[in-house]
Amino acid sequence: MIQTRPLTAEAARADFPIMGRRVNGKPLIYLDSAATSQKPAVVIDIMDDYYRRYNANPHRGVYAISEEATAAYESARQRVATFINAASPKEVIFTRNTTEAINLVRYSWGRANIQAGARILLTEMEHHSNLVPWQLLAQEVRATLSFLCIDDDGLLELEQLDRQLEGVKLLAITHQSNTLGTINPIKAVAEAAHRAGALVLVDGAQAVPHMPVDVQDLGVDFYAFSGHKMCGPTGIGVLWARRSLLESMPPFLGGGDMIKRVRLNEATWNDLPWKFEAGTPSVAEGIGLGAAVDYLTQFGMDRIRSHERTLVDYALEKLQEVPGITIYGPRDSELHGGAISFTLANIHPHDLATLVDREGIAVRAGHHCTQPLMDRLGVAATTRASFYIYNRVDEVDQLVTGIQKAQKVFA
Amino acid sequence: MSDDLYREQILEHYKNPHHFGELPDADITQEGDNPLCGDVITFYLKLDDGRLGDVRFRGRGCAISQASASMLTDLIVGKPLQELKAFPTKDLLEELGIQISPARMKCATLSVNTLRVALNGDVPEED
Numbered sequence: 001m002i003q004t005r006p007l008t009a010e011a012a013r014a015d016f017p018i019m020g021r022r023v024n025g026k027p028l029i030y031l032d033s034a035a036t037s038q039k040p041a042v043v044i045d046i047m048d049d050y051y052r053r054y055n056a057n058p059h060r061g062v063y064a065i066s067e068e069a070t071a072a073y074e075s076a077r078q079r080v081a082t083f084i085n086a087a088s089p090k091e092v093i094f095t096r097n098t099t100e101a102i103n104l105v106r107y108s109w110g111r112a113n114i115q116a117g118a119r120i121l122l123t124e125m126e127h128h129s130n131l132v133p134w135q136l137l138a139q140e141v142r143a144t145l146s147f148l149c150i151d152d153d154g155l156l157e158l159e160q161l162d163r164q165l166e167g168v169k170l171l172a173i174t175h176q177s178n179t180l181g182t183i184n185p186i187k188a189v190a191e192a193a194h195r196a197g198a199l200v201l202v203d204g205a206q207a208v209p210h211m212p213v214d215v216q217d218l219g220v221d222f223y224a225f226s227g228h229k230m231c232g233p234t235g236i237g238v239l240w241a242r243r244s245l246l247e248s249m250p251p252f253l254g255g256g257d258m259i260k261r262v263r264l265n266e267a268t269w270n271d272l273p274w275k276f277e278a279g280t281p282s283v284a285e286g287i288g289l290g291a292a293v294d295y296l297t298q299f300g301m302d303r304i305r306s307h308e309r310t311l312v313d314y315a316l317e318k319l320q321e322v323p324g325i326t327i328y329g330p331r332d333s334e335l336h337g338g339a340i341s342f343t344l345a346n347i348h349p350h351d352l353a354t355l356v357d358r359e360g361i362a363v364r365a366g367h368h369c370t371q372p373l374m375d376r377l378g379v380a381a382t383t384r385a386s387f388y389i390y391n392r393v394d395e396v397d398q399l400v401t402g403i404q405k406a407q408k409v410f411a
Numbered sequence: 412m413s414d415d416l417y418r419e420q421i422l423e424h425y426k427n428p429h430h431f432g433e434l435p436d437a438d439i440t441q442e443g444d445n446p447l448c449g450d451v452i453t454f455y456l457k458l459d460d461g462r463l464g465d466v467r468f469r470g471r472g473c474a475i476s477q478a479s480a481s482m483l484t485d486l487i488v489g490k491p492l493q494e495l496k497a498f499p500t501k502d503l504l505e506e507l508g509i510q511i512s513p514a515r516m517k518c519a520t521l522s523v524n525t526l527r528v529a530l531n532g533d534v535p536e537e538d
Contacts, residue, residue, distance in 0.1 A: 348449075348472060348473035348474065349473075350448055350473040350475075350515070350518065351417070351473045351474045351475070354416060354512075354515065355417065366447060366448065366449075367447070367449065371446075374449075379449075380448070380449020380450075380451075380471075380472070381448060381449045409417050409422070410417075410422070410474075
């Protein structure tokens with residue numbers, strides 16, 4: 001049983017060694033958690049401990065440390081399953097990251113089920129990781145892509161959803177936009193998609209770290225996310241899918257661990273989840289992800305979400321006062337997760353990011369791997385500030401001060 | 412080298428770029444961009460007896476990319492084309508006179524790379 005802890009940014013900061021870091025002589029203000037989150041000591045330490053005490057290849061070793069490695073790795077899978085309310089840990093496939101999870105679906109389910117002339121429905125706000133794999137599949141099998149548009153507040157236009165779903169085999173949609181912060185109504189959209197006979201894949205890279213996610217309640221078919229955005233290490237991600245669906249799918253990568261019996265000219269596949277996990281897995285990273293899940297669970301995902309809502313409300317209010325600023329995405333924090341994109345009238349986002357870096361503030365500038373969305377917004381790039389459990393309201397003030405200083409340079 | 416990326420001279424070139432505009436009778440028009448940053452630049456080159464007779468540019472992007480293009484036009488106008496075909500990137504970086512971080516190097520070199528494409532049709536690898 002995980003002991004619960006009240007969430008305050010100050011208490012959380014003490015868990016993150018990097019928060020003691022100074023950058024350009026100033027305390028680090030990290031506002032780029034949508035790109036990757038920082039790591040608490042418990043995650044760093046548990047991975048270190050694996051390498052120091054029981055580093056071994058898991059799953060078939062009959063000696064003690066291999067069994068320990070197997071137990072730790074599979075226990076992490078169990079905890080991830082509980083965290084997203086999967087019906088079984090067999091439904092939790094470890095991948096390298098969200099991108100690999102989506103590509104797994106493209107190669108395995110997609111090639112077997114998307115035929116020439118079939119339609120795949122996406123949205124204008126997809127990250128390239130949930131767009132390019134479907135472009136490649138569509139080119140390969142001669143399927144077509146269509147897109148749900150966004151309105152000027154960065155919300156999906158869903159009035160015509162039922163019509164747009166006609167003939168669609170797959171709806172691939174982000175749970176929360178990494179650029180706009182928009183939280184999409186996944187449950188309602190998934191119901192509509194299923195009525196139309198389409199399956200639903202959700203890119204949850206920006207959602208699982210920041211809000212309660214219950215894959216069964218959402219009623220989706222595939223759900224992908226990354227460990228490194230939720231206090232875990234890089235190199236580990238998750239594809240969740242319903243067991244019956246995974247059972248029906250052909251393997252993705254071939255090799256060791258994913259097989260049951262191999263002869264010279266044929267092989268049979270291992271049981272779930274290992275059928276989709278060829279080769280030696282990222283053992284330390286899996287164990288690290290398990291520790292990250294425990295770390296987040298002690299605060300509670302609803303508490304983390306409300307902490308970020310406070311930051312988003314405050315940041316939207318303060319940023320709006322900056323002259324010459326354009327803020328993208330929903331104005332209502334109910335629909336706006338912890339990432340805010342904006343542009344300034346006379347300062348390019350890269351110049352702004354460089355100038356606030358001198359104040360120790362890390363923000364991201366660029367297209368955020370959403371070039372079609374940049375085209376829709378009519379900009380080449382934006383600056384994005386994104387929040388997590390360790391961010392404080394006064395860091396938003398520091399950002400605003402940093403922006404004002406940059407504006408003086410360019411005045 | 413100054414560590415002040417946004418020293419006065421850079422900002423002056425950014426706000427009031429030299430040779431800004433188009434040449435209607437340009438012999439070579441070359442566009443270059445950094446898709447990752449959204450920096451865009453177009454050079455208009457007028458050749459004159461083996462020399463660069465005149466130059467203009469249009470562009471939009473960050474201060475580093477646009478100031479670098481403005482400075483480059485000052486360095487190249489009137490020079491022999493043979494010389495400009497191998498214009499060294501380091502000469503432009505010296506003119507910029509600031510420490511460019513690896514992340515911003517593409518911004519600083521967009522102009523000189525675009526010039527090389529204009530005159531050679533490709534971008535030779537830098538050492």
